Amino acid sequence: MAIQTVGIIGAGTMGNGIAQACAVSGIDVVMVDISDAAVQKGLATVSGSLDRLIKKEKISEADKAAALARIKTSTRYEDLQSAQIVIEAATENFALKVKILQQIDALLAPEVILASNTSSISITQLAAITSRADRFIGMHFFNPVPMMALVEIIRGLQTSDATHDSVKELSLRLGKSPITVKNAPGFVVNRILVPMINEAFFVLSEGLATPEDIDAGMKLGCNQPIGPLALADMIGLDVCLAVMEVYLEQFGDSKYRPCQLLKEMVAAGRLGRKTGRGVYQY
Numbered sequence: 001m002a003i004q005t006v007g008i009i010g011a012g013t014m015g016n017g018i019a020q021a022c023a024v025s026g027i028d029v030v031m032v033d034i035s036d037a038a039v040q041k042g043l044a045t046v047s048g049s050l051d052r053l054i055k056k057e058k059i060s061e062a063d064k065a066a067a068l069a070r071i072k073t074s075t076r077y078e079d080l081q082s083a084q085i086v087i088e089a090a091t092e093n094f095a096l097k098v099k100i101l102q103q104i105d106a107l108l109a110p111e112v113i114l115a116s117n118t119s120s121i122s123i124t125q126l127a128a129i130t131s132r133a134d135r136f137i138g139m140h141f142f143n144p145v146p147m148m149a150l151v152e153i154i155r156g157l158q159t160s161d162a163t164h165d166s167v168k169e170l171s172l173r174l175g176k177s178p179i180t181v182k183n184a185p186g187f188v189v190n191r192i193l194v195p196m197i198n199e200a201f202f203v204l205s206e207g208l209a210t211p212e213d214i215d216a217g218m219k220l221g222c223n224q225p226i227g228p229l230a231l232a233d234m235i236g237l238d239v240c241l242a243v244m245e246v247y248l249e250q251f252g253d254s255k256y257r258p259c260q261l262l263k264e265m266v267a268a269g270r271l272g273r274k275t276g277r278g279v280y281q282y
Helices: 013-024 036-055 061-069 077-082 094-107 123-128 161-173 189-205 211-222 228-235 237-251 260-267
Strands: 005-009 028-032 071-074 085-088 113-116 136-141 150-155 177-182
Touching: 005 013, 005 077, 013 028, 013 036, 013 061, 013 136, 028 036, 028 077, 036 061, 036 071, 061 071, 071 077, 077 094, 085 094, 085 161, 094 113, 094 123, 113 161, 123 136, 136 161, 150 161, 161 177, 189 211, 189 228, 189 237, 189 260, 211 228, 228 237, 237 260
Parallel strands: 005 028, 005 085, 028 071, 085 113, 113 136, 150 177
Antiparallel strands: 136 150
16 A cells, blocks of 8 residues: 555654654645644744755755645544554653554554554554554654654564555655664664663762763764763653663563662753753753
Protein backbone atom coordinates (compact mmCIF):
# COMPACT_ATOMS: atom_id res chain seq x y z
CA MET A 1 0.00 0.00 0.00
CA ALA A 2 1.53 3.32 -1.06
CA ILE A 3 1.58 5.89 1.73
CA GLN A 4 0.27 9.21 0.42
CA THR A 5 -1.12 10.70 3.65
CA VAL A 6 0.34 10.44 7.15
CA GLY A 7 -1.82 11.04 10.20
CA ILE A 8 -0.08 12.42 13.28
CA ILE A 9 -1.54 12.49 16.78
CA GLY A 10 0.09 15.27 18.76
CA ALA A 11 1.26 18.69 17.56
CA GLY A 12 4.01 19.11 20.13
CA THR A 13 7.77 19.01 19.57
CA MET A 14 7.84 15.53 18.06
CA GLY A 15 4.50 15.68 16.26
CA ASN A 16 5.12 18.97 14.46
CA GLY A 17 8.66 17.84 13.61
CA ILE A 18 7.34 14.67 11.98
CA ALA A 19 4.71 16.76 10.18
CA GLN A 20 7.41 19.04 8.78
CA ALA A 21 9.57 16.10 7.65
CA CYS A 22 6.60 14.61 5.80
CA ALA A 23 5.38 17.87 4.26
CA VAL A 24 8.77 18.91 2.85
CA SER A 25 9.06 15.42 1.34
CA GLY A 26 5.83 15.88 -0.60
CA ILE A 27 3.61 13.77 1.68
CA ASP A 28 0.22 15.04 2.86
CA VAL A 29 -0.26 15.32 6.62
CA VAL A 30 -3.24 15.40 8.98
CA MET A 31 -2.01 16.66 12.38
CA VAL A 32 -4.44 16.26 15.27
CA ASP A 33 -4.31 17.54 18.85
CA ILE A 34 -6.81 18.14 21.63
CA SER A 35 -7.36 21.84 20.94
CA ASP A 36 -7.19 24.26 18.05
CA ALA A 37 -4.67 26.31 20.02
CA ALA A 38 -2.37 23.27 20.28
CA VAL A 39 -2.47 22.48 16.55
CA GLN A 40 -2.01 26.13 15.59
CA LYS A 41 1.00 26.36 17.89
CA GLY A 42 2.42 23.25 16.21
CA LEU A 43 1.82 24.73 12.76
CA ALA A 44 3.49 28.00 13.82
CA THR A 45 6.52 26.01 14.98
CA VAL A 46 6.75 24.34 11.56
CA SER A 47 6.48 27.74 9.86
CA GLY A 48 9.28 29.15 12.00
CA SER A 49 11.46 26.12 11.33
CA LEU A 50 10.93 26.50 7.58
CA ASP A 51 11.83 30.20 7.84
CA ARG A 52 15.19 29.21 9.32
CA LEU A 53 15.77 26.88 6.38
CA ILE A 54 14.97 29.73 3.99
CA LYS A 55 17.56 31.93 5.73
CA LYS A 56 20.11 29.14 5.30
CA GLU A 57 19.08 28.91 1.62
CA LYS A 58 18.11 25.25 2.04
CA ILE A 59 14.58 25.86 0.72
CA SER A 60 12.70 28.65 -1.08
CA GLU A 61 9.60 30.64 -0.09
CA ALA A 62 7.66 28.55 -2.62
CA ASP A 63 8.90 25.35 -0.95
CA LYS A 64 7.69 26.64 2.41
CA ALA A 65 4.25 27.54 1.03
CA ALA A 66 3.92 24.13 -0.62
CA ALA A 67 4.93 22.31 2.58
CA LEU A 68 2.48 24.26 4.77
CA ALA A 69 -0.29 23.61 2.23
CA ARG A 70 0.23 19.87 2.71
CA ILE A 71 -0.45 20.05 6.47
CA LYS A 72 -4.10 19.85 7.48
CA THR A 73 -4.83 20.45 11.17
CA SER A 74 -7.74 19.09 13.16
CA THR A 75 -9.04 18.33 16.64
CA ARG A 76 -11.07 15.33 15.41
CA TYR A 77 -9.67 11.80 15.22
CA GLU A 78 -12.20 11.11 12.44
CA ASP A 79 -10.13 13.30 10.10
CA LEU A 80 -7.32 10.73 10.29
CA GLN A 81 -9.36 8.26 8.24
CA SER A 82 -7.78 9.48 4.98
CA ALA A 83 -4.30 8.37 6.14
CA GLN A 84 -2.55 5.13 5.23
CA ILE A 85 -0.45 5.31 8.40
CA VAL A 86 -1.16 7.09 11.69
CA ILE A 87 1.76 7.95 13.96
CA GLU A 88 0.92 8.51 17.62
CA ALA A 89 3.29 11.15 19.05
CA ALA A 90 1.64 11.87 22.39
CA THR A 91 3.40 12.29 25.74
CA GLU A 92 5.50 9.33 26.91
CA ASN A 93 2.79 7.91 29.17
CA PHE A 94 1.60 4.32 28.79
CA ALA A 95 -2.00 4.86 29.96
CA LEU A 96 -2.43 7.90 27.70
CA LYS A 97 -1.02 6.07 24.67
CA VAL A 98 -3.31 3.08 25.29
CA LYS A 99 -6.36 5.35 25.51
CA ILE A 100 -5.46 7.15 22.26
CA LEU A 101 -4.54 4.00 20.34
CA GLN A 102 -7.74 2.17 21.29
CA GLN A 103 -9.83 5.14 20.12
CA ILE A 104 -7.91 5.41 16.85
CA ASP A 105 -7.91 1.66 16.24
CA ALA A 106 -11.71 1.62 16.26
CA LEU A 107 -11.90 4.41 13.65
CA LEU A 108 -9.34 3.31 11.07
CA ALA A 109 -9.79 0.87 8.19
CA PRO A 110 -8.22 -2.55 8.90
CA GLU A 111 -5.36 -2.08 6.43
CA VAL A 112 -4.11 1.19 7.98
CA ILE A 113 -0.77 0.96 9.81
CA LEU A 114 -0.54 2.28 13.37
CA ALA A 115 2.83 3.49 14.67
CA SER A 116 3.97 4.88 18.00
CA ASN A 117 6.78 7.41 18.35
CA THR A 118 7.78 6.05 21.74
CA SER A 119 11.29 6.09 23.15
CA SER A 120 10.76 3.49 25.88
CA ILE A 121 7.31 1.83 25.89
CA SER A 122 6.97 -1.76 24.67
CA ILE A 123 5.75 -1.97 21.08
CA THR A 124 4.65 -5.58 21.64
CA GLN A 125 2.53 -4.46 24.60
CA LEU A 126 0.98 -1.53 22.74
CA ALA A 127 0.28 -3.69 19.68
CA ALA A 128 -1.59 -6.20 21.83
CA ILE A 129 -4.23 -3.65 22.85
CA THR A 130 -5.17 -3.01 19.21
CA SER A 131 -7.03 -5.14 16.66
CA ARG A 132 -4.13 -4.82 14.18
CA ALA A 133 -1.08 -6.13 16.05
CA ASP A 134 0.54 -7.24 12.78
CA ARG A 135 0.14 -3.70 11.42
CA PHE A 136 1.51 -2.01 14.55
CA ILE A 137 5.11 -0.77 14.75
CA GLY A 138 7.39 1.69 16.52
CA MET A 139 8.83 4.73 14.73
CA HIS A 140 11.23 6.41 17.14
CA PHE A 141 12.17 9.78 15.66
CA PHE A 142 14.88 11.86 17.30
CA ASN A 143 14.68 15.51 18.32
CA PRO A 144 14.85 17.83 16.42
CA VAL A 145 13.09 15.66 13.84
CA PRO A 146 13.80 17.84 10.76
CA MET A 147 17.55 17.74 11.49
CA MET A 148 18.16 14.26 12.90
CA ALA A 149 18.67 11.52 10.30
CA LEU A 150 17.89 8.52 12.49
CA VAL A 151 14.60 6.68 12.83
CA GLU A 152 14.54 3.55 14.96
CA ILE A 153 11.99 1.17 13.45
CA ILE A 154 10.90 -1.12 16.28
CA ARG A 155 9.32 -4.45 15.47
CA GLY A 156 6.98 -5.88 18.06
CA LEU A 157 6.70 -9.65 18.29
CA GLN A 158 3.58 -9.45 16.10
CA THR A 159 4.75 -6.91 13.47
CA SER A 160 4.51 -8.28 9.93
CA ASP A 161 7.25 -8.04 7.31
CA ALA A 162 4.92 -6.02 5.06
CA THR A 163 4.33 -3.45 7.82
CA HIS A 164 8.05 -3.15 8.50
CA ASP A 165 8.86 -2.76 4.80
CA SER A 166 6.23 -0.04 4.31
CA VAL A 167 7.50 1.95 7.28
CA LYS A 168 11.12 1.58 6.21
CA GLU A 169 10.20 2.85 2.73
CA LEU A 170 8.37 5.81 4.29
CA SER A 171 11.40 6.63 6.46
CA LEU A 172 13.64 6.65 3.39
CA ARG A 173 11.20 8.94 1.55
CA LEU A 174 11.52 11.35 4.49
CA GLY A 175 15.26 11.44 3.88
CA LYS A 176 15.95 9.51 7.08
CA SER A 177 18.42 6.69 7.73
CA PRO A 178 16.35 4.01 9.49
CA ILE A 179 17.68 1.15 11.59
CA THR A 180 15.55 -1.88 12.46
CA VAL A 181 15.55 -3.12 16.05
CA LYS A 182 13.68 -5.71 18.07
CA ASN A 183 11.38 -4.63 20.86
CA ALA A 184 13.24 -4.28 24.18
CA PRO A 185 13.42 -1.58 26.88
CA GLY A 186 15.17 1.47 25.43
CA PHE A 187 15.52 -0.21 22.02
CA VAL A 188 19.12 0.50 20.85
CA VAL A 189 20.11 4.17 21.08
CA ASN A 190 18.61 5.02 24.48
CA ARG A 191 19.68 1.65 25.87
CA ILE A 192 23.28 2.80 25.34
CA LEU A 193 22.85 6.56 25.74
CA VAL A 194 20.91 6.94 29.00
CA PRO A 195 23.13 4.61 31.08
CA MET A 196 26.09 6.63 29.77
CA ILE A 197 24.41 9.81 31.04
CA ASN A 198 23.70 8.07 34.37
CA GLU A 199 27.38 7.08 34.62
CA ALA A 200 28.36 10.72 34.04
CA PHE A 201 26.29 11.61 37.12
CA PHE A 202 28.16 8.95 39.12
CA VAL A 203 31.47 10.49 37.97
CA LEU A 204 30.17 13.95 38.97
CA SER A 205 28.87 12.73 42.35
CA GLU A 206 32.25 11.15 43.14
CA GLY A 207 33.93 14.50 42.54
CA LEU A 208 36.24 13.14 39.85
CA ALA A 209 35.87 16.25 37.68
CA THR A 210 33.74 19.36 37.22
CA PRO A 211 30.64 19.18 34.97
CA GLU A 212 32.46 21.30 32.39
CA ASP A 213 35.48 18.98 32.35
CA ILE A 214 33.34 15.83 32.20
CA ASP A 215 31.49 17.21 29.18
CA ALA A 216 34.69 18.51 27.56
CA GLY A 217 36.31 15.10 28.04
CA MET A 218 33.51 13.28 26.22
CA LYS A 219 33.32 15.91 23.46
CA LEU A 220 37.05 16.00 22.80
CA GLY A 221 37.85 12.38 23.59
CA CYS A 222 34.85 10.65 22.00
CA ASN A 223 33.95 13.24 19.36
CA GLN A 224 30.47 13.75 20.81
CA PRO A 225 28.80 17.01 19.72
CA ILE A 226 27.49 17.65 23.25
CA GLY A 227 28.63 16.35 26.62
CA PRO A 228 26.46 13.87 28.57
CA LEU A 229 25.59 16.28 31.40
CA ALA A 230 24.60 19.09 29.01
CA LEU A 231 22.61 16.53 27.05
CA ALA A 232 20.85 15.42 30.25
CA ASP A 233 19.82 19.04 30.83
CA MET A 234 18.47 19.18 27.27
CA ILE A 235 16.54 15.91 27.58
CA GLY A 236 15.30 16.65 31.10
CA LEU A 237 16.76 15.05 34.22
CA ASP A 238 13.33 13.70 35.14
CA VAL A 239 13.14 11.89 31.79
CA CYS A 240 16.63 10.40 32.25
CA LEU A 241 15.68 9.20 35.74
CA ALA A 242 12.40 7.70 34.53
CA VAL A 243 14.17 5.78 31.75
CA MET A 244 16.76 4.36 34.17
CA GLU A 245 13.98 3.28 36.54
CA VAL A 246 12.27 1.45 33.67
CA TYR A 247 15.52 -0.35 32.81
CA LEU A 248 16.09 -1.35 36.43
CA GLU A 249 12.54 -2.70 36.71
CA GLN A 250 12.47 -4.44 33.32
CA PHE A 251 15.95 -6.00 33.39
CA GLY A 252 16.30 -6.49 37.15
CA ASP A 253 20.01 -5.73 36.81
CA SER A 254 21.70 -3.43 39.35
CA LYS A 255 23.89 -1.90 36.64
CA TYR A 256 20.83 0.18 35.71
CA ARG A 257 20.38 1.70 39.20
CA PRO A 258 19.91 5.49 38.90
CA CYS A 259 22.63 7.65 40.43
CA GLN A 260 21.56 9.14 43.77
CA LEU A 261 22.68 12.61 42.64
CA LEU A 262 20.37 12.37 39.64
CA LYS A 263 17.49 11.42 41.95
CA GLU A 264 18.32 14.30 44.32
CA MET A 265 18.39 16.85 41.53
CA VAL A 266 15.03 15.68 40.20
CA ALA A 267 13.57 15.82 43.73
CA ALA A 268 14.84 19.41 43.99
CA GLY A 269 13.10 20.33 40.74
CA ARG A 270 16.38 20.93 38.91
CA LEU A 271 15.28 19.26 35.69
CA GLY A 272 17.50 21.04 33.19
CA ARG A 273 16.76 23.64 30.55
CA LYS A 274 13.00 23.45 30.96
CA THR A 275 13.23 24.66 34.60
CA GLY A 276 16.19 26.98 34.07
CA ARG A 277 18.50 24.88 36.21
CA GLY A 278 19.88 21.36 36.07
CA VAL A 279 23.53 20.46 36.07
CA TYR A 280 24.00 23.93 34.58
CA GLN A 281 22.15 27.22 35.07
CA TYR A 282 20.16 28.67 32.14
